[in-house]
Amino acid sequence: MEITDHSDIIVDDPLPRGTLRDTDWAHHVSCNSSRCEWAGLFPTLRVAEDAANTHLHRRRREQDTYHVGSCGAHCTELRADRARDQRSTHHVYMGSVGPQEPLSFDSESWRPWYPRSTDAVDELVQRGDRIKLPGDREGKVARVTETRSCGIATWSVAYADPGTDLTRDDWQSKFQNELVARDGEVFCRYGEEFLGPPVFEVVGEADHQADLAEFAGGSA
Incomplete structure (x- = not known):
């Protein structure tokens, strides 16, 4: 349009x-x-x-x-x-x-120009996915939320350490914000005309506890 x-x-x-x-x-x-x-x-x-x-x-x-x-x-x-x-x-x-x-x-x-999404972040990563972050760190995705940044559609991904039980209330959230998706990968939208490296890579599913809260009708 x-x-x-x-x-x-x-x-x-x-x-x-x-x-x-x-x-x-x-x-x-x-x-x-x-x-x-x-x-x-x-x-x-x-x-x-x-x-x-x-x-x-x-x-x-x-x-x-x-x-x-x-x-x-x-x-x-x-x-x-x-x-x-x-x-x-x-x-x-x-x-x-x-x-x-x-x-x-x-x-x-x-x-400066920055990239827009051609894909949807929440179609590439979901709750329970295991992600690899820069510095050989890993995380467990807790939720993917639709957001808006400067008039464009973006997403926020909340995650925790891989061993975290997301059904508890005492875990500390970490975030990747203002995310866009291009060609099957996730980037930050503030890239100044070019895409930097992906902010994380989906490397598999975390343990089964990631979905227990949703199965029980609750949320992390």
Whole structure:
């Protein structure tokens, strides 16, 4: 899916995760205000900027308490296999009607490109898998969680030491965050135009206790 015209614009609160995964070309903008999940996909940077200011103007006019004080927005340029982002160059301060200093994005202020997922991390690694990490370390996967980072779909993997009994409550979580999947491997999304080494490798299944909590209807 490509957002190339005004008729293609999609706005939601929040945008469905599947919509983000399926978008190959767009400018994604989201509100940074506390507890606000408003976001949209737009054809150009200027249209995205106008939409962010209109959103903020309306919320402040409605005296939404989460849109007073310092407010900002975040914009991400999406391409099929990569993305780059920037934050608004102005923050809007207290006012009864709307932006006194409109939010703005700069076409020269993009951060470096980073990779997007072409696969789903939770299809490559699941609870109970044994993973090999850098430095010849191993871990046991406890859960794989869907997350969002800078307008793209990402995942977080929680894991523990290989001998950990995940059915207990006293084990210490470790995490790999902001993950994307490409060609059957898992990477961090902040790669600056290139993919570094995979963050881990799935090397088998851990012992049977990894799934006992789910079988019993509980969770680790």
